Amino acid sequence: MVTLPPFQALLDRHAADLHRFLVASVGPHDGADCFQDVVVAALRAYPGLAHADNLRGWLFTIAHRKVVDHARRRGRHALPVAELPEPPGGPVAVEALRRVDDRADGELVAAVRALPPKQRTAVVQRYLLDRSYGDVAAVLGCSEDAARQNVRAGLQRLRRLLTVEVVP
Amino acid sequence: MTTLDPDDPGRGDVGLGGPGDPGPGDPGPGGPGDPGPGDPGLGRRRLRQALDAATTGAGPAAPTAGAGGDGQAAAGGGVAPGGGVAAGELGQLVAAASSRADAEGLVDVAWVAHDTPVGALTLAATTVGLVKVGFGADEAVLADLAARVSPRVVHLPRRLDVVRRQLDEYFAGGRHAFDLPLDRRLARGYRLAVLDELGQVPFGRTVTYGDLARRTGHPGASRAVGTAMATNPLPVVLPCHRVLRSGGALGGYGGGLDVKVWLLRHEGALGG
Numbered sequence: 388m389v390t391l392p393p394f395q396a397l398l399d400r401h402a403a404d405l406h407r408f409l410v411a412s413v414g415p416h417d418g419a420d421c422f423q424d425v426v427v428a429a430l431r432a433y434p435g436l437a438h439a440d441n442l443r444g445w446l447f448t449i450a451h452r453k454v455v456d457h458a459r460r461r462g463r464h465a466l467p468v469a470e471l472p473e474p475p476g477g478p479v480a481v482e483a484l485r486r487v488d489d490r491a492d493g494e495l496v497a498a499v500r501a502l503p504p505k506q507r508t509a510v511v512q513r514y515l516l517d518r519s520y521g522d523v524a525a526v527l528g529c530s531e532d533a534a535r536q537n538v539r540a541g542l543q544r545l546r547r548l549l550t551v552e553v554v555p
Numbered sequence: 556m557t558t559l560d561p562d563d564p565g566r567g568d569v570g571l572g573g574p575g576d577p578g579p580g581d582p583g584p585g586g587p588g589d590p591g592p593g594d595p596g597l598g599r600r601r602l603r604q605a606l607d608a609a610t611t612g613a614g615p616a617a618p619t620a621g622a623g624g625d626g627q628a629a630a631g632g633g634v635a636p637g638g639g640v641a642a643g644e645l646g647q648l649v650a651a652a653s654s655r656a657d658a659e660g661l662v663d664v665a666w667v668a669h670d671t672p673v674g675a676l677t678l679a680a681t682t683v684g685l686v687k688v689g690f691g692a693d694e695a696v697l698a699d700l701a702a703r704v705s706p707r708v709v710h711l712p713r714r715l716d717v718v719r720r721q722l723d724e725y726f727a728g729g730r731h732a733f734d735l736p737l738d739r740r741l742a743r744g745y746r747l748a749v750l751d752e753l754g755q756v757p758f759g760r761t762v763t764y765g766d767l768a769r770r771t772g773h774p775g776a777s778r779a780v781g782t783a784m785a786t787n788p789l790p791v792v793l794p795c796h797r798v799l800r801s802g803g804a805l806g807g808y809g810g811g812l813d814v815k816v817w818l819l820r821h822e823g824a825l826g827g
Contacts, residue, residue, distance in 0.1 A: 393701035393708035395666070396694075402649050407610040419648060426652035430661040430707055492605035499606065514599060515606040546598070 391439050394430060401446055404516050408447065411511045412454045412500060421457055425450045444525030451508045451526055458504065498548045499541075505529075506541030513538050653709045663705035665714035668693055672726050672821075673814045676791070678715050679708070684736030685718050688789050690810035703741060722791070728821070731758035733792050741788035745771070749783035756797045759822040763801040785809060797824065 405425060410418035428449050436445070499510060505527055512518045512526055523534035656662055664686065666679040677689035677696040686704060689696035701708050712719075717735065724730035742750050752770045756762050764777040764784070773779070784795040790809055796818040800806045808815035819825035 390702055391706035393664075393697040394706055395697055395708050395710055398649055398653075398709070403645055406645060406648060410610045411606050422648050423652040423655050426649075427656050427659060427661065430656045430709070431659075433706055492608050495602060495605040496609040499602075510602070511606065514603045515610060542598075542602075545602070 389436065389438055391433065391436060392442070394433055397429070397442055397446060398426070401443055405446065405450055407515060408450055408508075408511055409454065411496070411515050412507055413457055414500065417457060417461075421450070421453045424453045424456075428453065441525050444522065447508075447512070447526040448528060451504065454508070455504045494549065495545070498545050501548065502541050502544055505537045506544060509534055509537035510541040510545070649710075653711055654713075656709065657711055657714070661707060662709045662711060662714075663707040664700050664709070665711035666693075666697060666700070666708060667710065667712040667715045667719070669715070669719050669722060671722060673791075673810065673817050676722070678718055678722075680714055680718065681705075681738045681740075683738035683740075685715075685789060685792065686738040686741060688791055690790070690814070725791070726821070735792065737789060737792070739788075742783070742786065745773070745776070745779055746783035746786060749780050750787060750789075750793050753784075753787075753793050753795060753798070756794055758794075759824050761797045761799050761819070761824050763799055764806065765801055767798060781806070791818070794818075797822075 406418065406422055409421045409425070412418070413421060425446070429446055432449075499507060502510060508526060509523050512523045513520075518526075520531045520534045520538070523538065524531045527534060527537065529537075653662065657665070664679050664681055666677060666687075669676050669678050674690065677687070677691075677693050678685065679687040679689070679696070679700055681704065687696065687700060697708050721730060721733050721735060725733070739747055739750065748771050749767055752767055764780045765774070767780045767783075768774055768776040771780075780798075784798055785807060787793055787795045787809065790796070796808060796815045798806065805812060805815060816825065
C-alpha cells in the first residue's frame with residue numbers, strides 16, 4: 388500500500404514553481420486560472436496514485452497538459468507573438484531593443500509562449516526553474532534524450548522567431 | 556555574431572546567437588549544471604532573466620518563513636513543513652484553488668494552525684467533524700493524517716472557524732464545554748469507549764485513570780486507560796488533562812506537563 392504525503396506538502400513545496408511555470412507558459416492572468424485547474428485536477432487524481440515517486444514530475448505533467456488544454460481553448464490564432472507590434476525593421480529594431488531591455492524581454496517571453504507545447508515546457512523547466520534534463524523528461528513523460536532534444540529545438544526555434552521578428 | 560546586441564562587449568551572451576555560437580559570455584553560473592555539448596548557442600542567461608522577470612514581476616515571491624500558528628494575517632497561506640507560510644499573492648492563489656477544490660468535494664481533511672495560550676495547535680476536520688487536535692509540528696500531524704485518514708489534506712481555515720471560535724472562548728474562560736461535531740475515527744475499540752467516558756468529565760473536575768477504568772467496566776484496566784489518554788486524538792476538546800494518578804500525581808500529557816498544569820489551573824482544578 389502506497390504512502391502518499393499530505394497534499395499540503397506538495398503545495399508547500401511546489402506552488403511557487405508551479406505558478407511561475409504557468410505564468411511563463413500562458414501569462415499572468417491565464418496562469419492564475421490554470422493554477423486552480425492544476426490544483427483541482429491533481430487533488431482529484433491524488434488518492435489513486437499507484438506510487439509516490441517523483442510527485443513533482445507528476446504535478447508538472449498535469450500542469451503541462453492544462454497549458455495545452457488552455458492553448459486549445461484559446462485557439463491557435465491567438466498566439467501571443469501575433470500580438471506583438473510590427474517590428475519597425477532592421478537596425479532600428481536592434482537599437483530599440485538595446486535601449487529598452489524589458490521590451491526585449493517581453494518579445495522573448497512572448498516567443499517562448501509561442502513555442503510548441505513540449506518545447507515550451509522543456510525550455511521553461513530548464514531555464515526558468517533550473518531543472519535537470521531528467522526532471523524535464525519526467526514532466527514530459529519522455530526519455531532524457533528526448534527532453535534534451537526538446538530544449539534544443541525550443542532554443543533553435545526561439546532564435547529563429549526572434550531573428551525573423553527583429554531583423555527581417 | 557549575436558543578433559540582438561552585437562556591440563556590447565560585457566554582454567556577449569545576450570542575443571540568441573546563431574547556431575554554433577559558443578557564447579563565451581555565458582559562464583558557469585548561468586546554467587543549472589553542465590548544459591552539455593549539444594546545448595545550442597546562447598542567450599541562455601538572457602532567456603533566464605527574461606522569464607524570471609516575467610514571472611516574478613507578475614507573480615508572488617517564494618514562500619517566506621513564518622512563525623507557527625496561522626493567526627489572522629496568514630489565514631490565506633499554507634504552513635510549509637519547515638514552518639514557512641506561503642505569503643501574499645501566492646498564498647491567495649493557493650487559498651482560492653483550495654477553496655474551489657473544497658467546493659468540488661476534493662478535500663478530505665481540512666486543517667489550520669491555531670494559536671492558543673498553550674501554544675499553536677494543529678486542528679483538522681473531516682466532513683464528519685473535528686478529527687485531530689495536535690500539539691507540536693504541523694508536518695508530523697499532517698503526515699499522520701495523510702496516512703490514517705486521507706492524503707487529501709489541505710489548509711482550509713474556514714472549515715475550522717467554529718472550532719477556533721469555541722477554543723478561543725474556552726481559553727478566554729467563557730466556555731466550559733465544547734459543542735462540536737467530532738470524528739472519532741482515529742480511536743478504536745476500548746480506547747474509543749474510554750474517550751467517550753472522558754467526555755463526561757466536566758470543566759474544573761478531575762478523575763483518576765482507575766476511575767475511568769471502572770466507569771468503562773474494566774476496573775483493572777488503568778494502564779489501558781493511560782494508553783487511551785496518551786493517544787487521545789482530540790486533546791483539550793476531549794479533556795484528558797482532567798485525568799490524574801490516584802493520590803493526585805499529575806501523570807503524563809501529550810502536549811507536555813506544563814500544558815496540563817496550565818489547563819488544570821485555568822479550570823481552577825489545581826492549586827497555585
